[in-house]
Amino acid sequence: MSAAPALASLQALFARAVVAGEDEAVLAHLAGDPETARRRLGLYRRAILANQAGALRAAFPVVARLVGEGFFDEAARRYGEASPPARADLNRHGESFPAFLSGYPHAASMPWLADVARLEWAAHESLMAADEAPLDFDALARVEAAGQPCLRFRLHPSLRLVRSAWPVLAIWEANQPGRDGTPDREEGADDVLAWREAGRLRYALLAPREAAFVEALARGETLAEAAGEGEPWDFGTMLGRLAGAGLLCAFSRGAAAPP
């Protein structure tokens, strides 16, 4: 039996065993039969992988369905090696899983997969975002016409915009429970707005300039800046849709975005 190492070194040895399977060093500090202890360390190793894969599967059910169980578990394992969780809250473990998938060689034949994952993460985040009441529309109505181009808005915390070169919304919808996985269309570069309304996820397909407009508002640009300099278009309708969905939470006039 070796002398008891300090807690930090012992835990580092233990972690190496249950993460990388290098168990020799920690076995020297475990009681009982070493062969039994080795197999028991395997229980931890499998539980850790299962917990992480389970959290990813909960956040990315469509990706999981598209690639199948074995592929997903292996991708989850490699992602866990590339981006080990820094926090206990596994609801946040998948944040860079879409980026991981975009560079994952085994997913190269599915170039849209990472964007489907981005859409799923947007939905996941949207459902966990803060609650916030819509802005005071009476106060907004009192802004004189001349001041309107200078208005800036704070959008609802649950709002997410995913812009893709692929028909990600069609793929996502086709892989919801009860659907057979066949997308309604194969063409498209989908700009998807996702948000939460009355506790449920909502989404809509936007035209490119609508998406650019929402993106600009989210950056804190004024209405005039967000509308763009090209040919005039009816951005008021898009603004009305945002307002109707409760996604405008505050406004300000002038130089700074609302806090």
Added chain:
Amino acid sequence: MTARFPERAPDPAKAGIGLRTPHFEALATTRPPLSFLEVHSENYFADGGPSLAWLERLRADYPVSLHGVGLSLGSADPLDDEHLARLARLARRIEPALVSEHLCWSGIGGRHLNELLPLPLTEEVLAHVGERVARVQDRLGRRILVENVTAYVRFSGSTIAEGEFLSELARRTGCGVLLDVNNAWINAVNHGTDARAFLEAIDPACVGEIHLAGGEATPDGIVDSHGAAVFPEVWELFARTVARLGPVPTLIEWDTDIPALDVLVAEARRADAILAGAGARREAA
């Protein structure tokens, strides 16, 4: 701060169940009599959204226990202040009857392993965990309970028996013990030790809650899966434990392969019957 919810302690003569997403709606509409609902705190760390809204809605009908699985009380890494801040925020929002964590560690060197890992039970570790429990209690402004975990392996350097360790931790910090009878039984079977000796070493005065759960027998030992009915041997140990302690708020933990709500409630009723026969609480917690 003004309380937003009715202040109700769990009824120690009745069992509670773990609250899981598939049962939100059935619980809110049928409201079966249960002592309390317990959630994994980390599942409600979000800033807002439907899960938190459900928990608040159900909190109006039931006392809630916040059971943490990620604070990593025994890690040699610094306590995660952000984690603690989110737990404090959740506790302010939900006004829980009980807050608990585990005698374990879950990460080292900035890497989280998302599993309840065993600790060597030594004076050094007792001092370390004691200091951290005290900090958590200061930060939350309340007592927490600390649970004995399933330890698939044990350390040859351990010098303190687990029952004494937990009782001494409680004595030093004022924390309580969450006595997991299932974990005690699994450890005894997996290591060939006596669960009764562990349970009897626990100071009755510090036990604030009991956990019951099912496990899974595998070639490598019994695994604490929380995915099945409570084992007969665990019911027997539970009866023996409450005969010694008197009635203690008891939880049926079943969080994988989650069954229908009535299956969970039936397990709780079985625990109720045993708690009802336990007489009066021997010593105040």
